[in-house]
Amino acid sequence: MDLFELETFLAVAREGSFSRAAKKLFRTQPAISQAVRKLERELGEPLFDRSSRRGLLTDAGRVLEGYALRLLNTRGEALGALEELRQNHHGNLSIAANEFTCLYLLPVLDQFRRLHPRIKVTVQRSLASRMEEALVNHSTELGVLTFRPEDPLLRSIVVYRDELAFVVPPRHRLASARQVSIKQLGAECFVAHNVPSPYRVRVLETFRKHRVPLRMDVELPTIEAIKKFVAGGNGVALLPGICVENEVARGELVRIRTRDLRLERRLRLVYRKGASASHAARAFLSVAEAFAKQHGDRYMFRPEN
Numbered sequence: 001m002d003l004f005e006l007e008t009f010l011a012v013a014r015e016g017s018f019s020r021a022a023k024k025l026f027r028t029q030p031a032i033s034q035a036v037r038k039l040e041r042e043l044g045e046p047l048f049d050r051s052s053r054r055g056l057l058t059d060a061g062r063v064l065e066g067y068a069l070r071l072l073n074t075r076g077e078a079l080g081a082l083e084e085l086r087q088n089h090h091g092n093l094s095i096a097a098n099e100f101t102c103l104y105l106l107p108v109l110d111q112f113r114r115l116h117p118r119i120k121v122t123v124q125r126s127l128a129s130r131m132e133e134a135l136v137n138h139s140t141e142l143g144v145l146t147f148r149p150e151d152p153l154l155r156s157i158v159v160y161r162d163e164l165a166f167v168v169p170p171r172h173r174l175a176s177a178r179q180v181s182i183k184q185l186g187a188e189c190f191v192a193h194n195v196p197s198p199y200r201v202r203v204l205e206t207f208r209k210h211r212v213p214l215r216m217d218v219e220l221p222t223i224e225a226i227k228k229f230v231a232g233g234n235g236v237a238l239l240p241g242i243c244v245e246n247e248v249a250r251g252e253l254v255r256i257r258t259r260d261l262r263l264e265r266r267l268r269l270v271y272r273k274g275a276s277a278s279h280a281a282r283a284f285l286s287v288a289e290a291f292a293k294q295h296g297d298r299y300m301f302r303p304e305n
Contacts, residue, residue, distance in 0.1 A: 003075060006068040008035040009047060013065055016055045091119045091280035094140045096126040099223050101144035103242045104160045104267050112287045119280045128197065135272055141281045143270040147198055148304060153273055158302040159288055160267035164199065165241040167253040169233045175254040182260040186212040189235040191226050194219035202263055203238060210260060227253065240265060268304070 011021040012032065022029040040047050045060035057065060097105055102123060109121060124140055131143040132151045149156055166185070168175050174184070185207075193200070207214040218235060220226050223243050230237045231252045238261075247253040269288060271277060277285075292301040 002035075002039075003072065005035045005039040006071060008032055009039055009061075010065065010068050010072065012036060012048065012055055013057055013061065018055065091116075091278060092122070093119055093142070093278065093280040093284060094122045094124060095284075096124050096131050096134055096140040096143040098126060098128055098144075100240050100243055101128075101146065101267055103240075104144060108284075108288050108291050111291055112284055115287060116280070116283055119283070127195070131270070135270060138272075141271065141278060142284065145268050145270050146265050148268065149270050154270050155273040156268040156270045156304045157285070157288075158266050158300055158304060159269050159292065160242075161298045161300065162240050162242050162265040162267065164203070164238045164261070164263045164265070165244050165248075165255050166236065166238055166258045166261070167227075167230060167244050167248070167255050168236045169231055170251060170254055171233065172236065172254070174236075174256060177256055179257040179259060182207065182210050182212050182258060185236075185258070185261075186214075188215065189218070190214065190216045191218045191220060191229050191235045191237045192216040193223060193226060193239075194221055199263060199265060203261075206261055206263070273305075 008021065008025065008027075011024050012018055015021045015024060018032050018036075019029050022032045025032065036047065043060065043064070046058050047061035047064060049056040049058055095105065102125075105123060109123075112119075113121070124134075126134060126140070126143070128145055128147070131140075131145055132149050132154060134140045135143050135149075136151060136153050145156070166180070174180055204214065218229070220229060223239060226237050226239065227244060227247055229235070231247065241255075244253055244255060248255045269285065271281065271285075289301040292299040
């Protein structure tokens with residue numbers, strides 16, 4: 001059942017005339033008559049009483065009229081919903097991140113929500129090691145990684161530059177030092193994150209290269225737990241700089257520069273290459289790009305592949 005035929009049928013019923021319906025739809029009268037006859041053949045029922053000049057509906061025509069109105073109204077609602085989606089008034093966006101990379105998202109999400117308040121955003125907690133698989137399998141649409149993805153099906157954009165920060169409690173003996181060497185860290189008790197990562201490997205290699213012992217007497221499951229434990233006077237830690245900004249600003253932790261141990265981390269927005277990104281995902285990437293231009297410094301927007 002063609003929607004144009006239903007639209008033509010309703011126009012004739014509404015106007016009570018084939019000729020007036022033709023003018024209303026900017027069609028010729030033969031075209032209107034042909035569309036109605038085609039619909040009647042398909043249904044096997046006459047829809048208009050041809051003996052009347054007023055285009056009266058038959059019983060079958062009156063039954064069809066109600067359904068045709070609902071169908072065309074539904075089409076209008078669907079087109080309207082799609083237009084709202086195109087204008088980013090509605091939609092859903094799923095992003096995969098971990099405890100650390102989620103911190104990059106917060107200010108960008110704040111801006112995104114101001115511009116697109118009716119798009120529902122879900123940030124799923126995901127291990128970095130599983131994020132590529134989740135993106136390829138369409139379990140999530142965007143991901144935030146600290147390394148360049150190896151899967152050829154994925155595309156990445158560098159959006160933030162961070163580095164590992166050496167932090168101590170305020171009463172620590174090194175708290176007043178402006179800078180320390182990696183050899184001085186050999187005597188410290190480190191509180192470590194027990195989630196494997198490429199940067200943990202780089203830290204171990206750096207200490208090994210300088211022949212400095214790395215004591216990791218305590219390992220905790222979250223960055224938040226590490227910060228609180230160290231702030232309480234229990235050892236020192238190497239954490240992403242973005243994770244300790246607030247604690248350093250409040251004086252709960254002291255950040256100290258370290259010679260020979262400056263490890264940069266670059267955060268990337270990752271998504272499927274060649275996939276038809278949703279309007280919401282494209283809008284988020286646009287906001288991330290504009291945010292980088294506005295704030296600069298550690299924020300950037302550099303496609304890698």
